[in-house]
Amino acid sequence: MIAKRVIVVVPAYNEESTIVGVIRGLKRRGFTRLIVVDDGSSDRTGELASREGVIQLRHILNRGLGGALGTGISAALRLGAEVIVTFDADGQHDPNDIVRLLEPIEREEAEVVIGSRMLNPMGMPYRRRFANWIANVVTYLLFGGWTTDSQSGLRAFSSQAAARMQIMTNGMEVSSEIIAEAVRNRLKRKEVPVKVIYTEYSLSKGQSFKVGLQTLMKLVLTRVQRSTL
Amino acid sequence: MRPAQFLLLAFILAALAKVIHSYQQRRMPTPGFLFWVLIWIGTAAIVIFPDVTSFVAHLLGIGRGADLIIYASLLISFYLIFRIYLALARLEQEVTELVRAIALERLPESLDSRSGDGE
Numbered sequence: 001m002i003a004k005r006v007i008v009v010v011p012a013y014n015e016e017s018t019i020v021g022v023i024r025g026l027k028r029r030g031f032t033r034l035i036v037v038d039d040g041s042s043d044r045t046g047e048l049a050s051r052e053g054v055i056q057l058r059h060i061l062n063r064g065l066g067g068a069l070g071t072g073i074s075a076a077l078r079l080g081a082e083v084i085v086t087f088d089a090d091g092q093h094d095p096n097d098i099v100r101l102l103e104p105i106e107r108e109e110a111e112v113v114i115g116s117r118m119l120n121p122m123g124m125p126y127r128r129r130f131a132n133w134i135a136n137v138v139t140y141l142l143f144g145g146w147t148t149d150s151q152s153g154l155r156a157f158s159s160q161a162a163a164r165m166q167i168m169t170n171g172m173e174v175s176s177e178i179i180a181e182a183v184r185n186r187l188k189r190k191e192v193p194v195k196v197i198y199t200e201y202s203l204s205k206g207q208s209f210k211v212g213l214q215t216l217m218k219l220v221l222t223r224v225q226r227s228t229l
Numbered sequence: 230m231r232p233a234q235f236l237l238l239a240f241i242l243a244a245l246a247k248v249i250h251s252y253q254q255r256r257m258p259t260p261g262f263l264f265w266v267l268i269w270i271g272t273a274a275i276v277i278f279p280d281v282t283s284f285v286a287h288l289l290g291i292g293r294g295a296d297l298i299i300y301a302s303l304l305i306s307f308y309l310i311f312r313i314y315l316a317l318a319r320l321e322q323e324v325t326e327l328v329r330a331i332a333l334e335r336l337p338e339s340l341d342s343r344s345g346d347g348e
Contacts, residue, residue, distance in 0.1 A: 056334040067325040079340045
């Protein structure tokens with residue numbers, strides 16, 4: 001079993017139909033230290049999360065995935081996490097996969113572990129696979145870190161790694177920024193295959209073509225900004 | 230003078246009046262005031278003596294004065310857009326920090342004291 005103190009961060013924006021199931025699934029698997037960041041949802045996401053007896057932090061304005069992850073990670077660090085796991089609130093991840101993410105950190109083989117949905121992409125539509133591949137190439141070209149799934153929401157960091165990563169972006173581009181920060185801080189990275197539970201719901205919550213293009217644009221601008229810092 | 234010059238000069242005068250008014254109302258700092266006064270006086274000079282641009286254009290190896298104006302304005306516009314983009318990004322980041330600070334105010338001292346028995 002995992003010896004370290006693990007805190008799971010769940011960024012959530014308008015996920016009232018899945019949030020309770022996600023929280024209960026994590027608890028059932030033994031992950032009881034949970035922080036749900038309600039990113040200014042207009043539905044009952046935050047209220048439902050509070051009722052489940054987890055820590056629920058509320059953004060009074062919607063800031064996007066990057067903003068929510070940043071809040072969750074700083075909260076986890078303040079609460080003395082040794083390992084921080086990020087877990088999407090749309091129900092696409094399997095809590096059973098977390099143990100596999102923690103093992104490389106326990107064994108000190110890696111400080112940043114990405115749960116890759118592409119090492120075993122069964123059930124992922126081809127259009128998604130292609131879009132993911134483009135995102136991987138862009139991430140590699142801009143930030144120099146290759147992953148098979150740069151947009152995965154299932155990740156684990158050692159607390160030392162999390163403390164060194166500076167997350168500046170607010171939106172979906174944060175996923176690539178995390179890879180960029182791992183490269184910049186020379187953190188040991190590893191990928192492990194994870195399952196992806198694609199339902200009609202989780203598919204509809206992913207990035208549309210338009211949002212994908214916006215993310216791409218923001219990534220280029222992020223790259224420009226990072227070089228001027 | 231051509232009609233176009235009159236129109237442009239009228240516009241510049243209105244812009245200058247606006248700058249001076251803002252400065253008098255103390256809504257503009259002195260460096261900004263001097264910058265905009267210089268910009269508009271410079272623009273007025275170019276409108277009154279358009280041949281100046283041809284002279285400078287020839288010095289730079291650009292064919293026509295009008296082309297020089299277009300190149301220069303494009304360059305300045307892009308630069309200003311980039312500056313605005315940076316300012317916006319900074320503002321976004323500040324809003325996030327504010328929202329984060331407010332969210333973290335509700336963070337309990339320790340996790341174990343309140344969770345784990347939620348079910």
